[in-house]
Amino acid sequence: MPYFTIFASRNDTRDIEALIHEVFRDGFKVGGSSHEMVIQPKGWFSKNKITIRVASEDSDPDYFENNIPGMMGFYQRIPFEDEDLQYRVLTQISVINTMLAIETEKEYGNDYLKLFVELAGKLNGICFLPDGMLLDGEGKVIVTADGKSGPSDFRPHACTKKIRGEDKFSAEGGQRKQRSMEYLKEREVPFLETLPELPPLEELAVKSREQLARRAVALLIVIQYACDVNQGEDLRESKVFVTRMLDKFGVTEELTEFERDLLGQSEPDRRDAVNLVWQYEAYWGLLWGLGLLEELDFPDDTCDCEYAINVVSGCDSFDEFLDKTAMRRSEDILDEADKIYRLHWACVNARIQGKEAPAGLNESVVLERRRALFWMIGYRDEAWNDISMDT
Known part of the structure; x- marks a missing residue:
């Protein structure tokens, strides 16, 4: 039929x-x-x-x-x-x-x-x-x-219903949402008042300092391989170097399935490599969560890749890197997650209308910051590559 x-x-x-x-x-x-x-x-x-x-x-x-x-x-x-x-x-x-x-x-x-x-x-x-x-x-x-x-x-x-489930309200979430909207208003970024609150802290499972550190180190190392793929470098030599670094820092098991697949492909997909290189911006968010950045700057420009590399490459072991970190307060991480959620809506709304993102926002930077922040707070217990990007 x-x-x-x-x-x-x-x-x-x-x-x-x-x-x-x-x-x-x-x-x-x-x-x-x-x-x-x-x-x-x-x-x-x-x-x-x-x-x-x-x-x-x-x-x-x-x-x-x-x-x-x-x-x-x-x-x-x-x-x-x-x-x-x-x-x-x-x-x-x-x-x-x-x-x-x-x-x-x-x-x-x-x-x-x-x-x-x-x-x-x-x-x-x-x-x-x-x-x-x-x-x-x-x-x-x-x-x-x-x-x-x-x-x-x-x-x-x-x-x-599909993207939000049933909206939930709390005094904590409402106050956080209001602070975020004031932040956007000061920067002349449009916002949607009906965009729901994020859950209160007690309903989330914020990752530990060690979890953040392991994800950060593994991600930084595999990003270097993605950069070589993107630039047409000798991948055999690159794969040997990356594998050695993953072993040195003891973070091989922290790779996502997507990252393992990229390393295992004989001819990696260039688009996959480009997408992974953009995760420098997610890695930058992790560094902030680990107290290695004074502040998480407004997402209108890409991160300082040289600093991003040196903060790990200057260490001889994972423990040495971990000792340099100091976990941010969970409340501060959740505040930033709420802000980036609303900034992401502003980017998507502008794109749908065929306009430039407001206030110079870079949507790719915003998206990757959101990946890191939502992963850190344990939102819906979603895996790194499955973070919801609904707005």
Whole structure:
């Protein structure tokens, strides 16, 4: 049977049945249940029956657990012409919690296609075609199956339930949020008052000084390999050096799966290396958390890489490096995490509107600072490479 799938991110699915009735109100008879609707043409000669199966993360969690990772992997492997578009597509997939699987008895034409796209538009969804092409809610191509960009000006849409869960409030979180908004106001950075609070300190599992130090040293060392990949250096020699340094400081086990994969590839992906080099900015955040920087400067410029390297390379062992550190107060780290969360929203909001980031903010720096700060506070117990970047 021919297929057409709509994916969306929605707080509530109870209105979907009514939306289906609305789209197919002329020339069709709509029946069935809210989870499986059958749409039969009324005309004598048109007998191409439509079946729409509706699933949500609440009603069918196994479907989303089993299929969304595969969808993510599919679009990660496609060689997108536009890397930013790939980021937006993957962001959208990551927040999908609603699926409408549409089947027709026979091949469908443009008349049916227009109705399916209209339904997707009402759902703020994206359309998935069997060959992997994605369409937006206006029927414009987002990306083809071979990575070519379409005319769609696609922007991800995420429901608040998916990205935030249930908003929580506390006196501590509210005061911290207010201080952060005052900080942004002083720097003339726009902010969203409804962006939720971060959890109070008692609900978080802030990492220890040794955990921060081990992550920092391992990250700095593997970044040097990524720099060599990016610059086309002799990787055999680089890999020997990096492996020796990881052993010297005893932090090989601190590497993430992504970092191990990069080291293990015979021909590392240049884009992966560039992404890892940007994590100098996350490493800079870790150094601040370890008391090795007086302050965490406004994220409008890249860090001092020379200092970043020397603070570790001047040590002969991990213990010597650890002795140089003094853990910041957990309250201060959480304050910075709250600020960067709101600064990230300002960057994303500006980008969506086609504007420059306000106050000279560098979104890549902001994003990596957020990775480090959210990892340090143990937000949602997320792993280093899985830190939520929702805004």
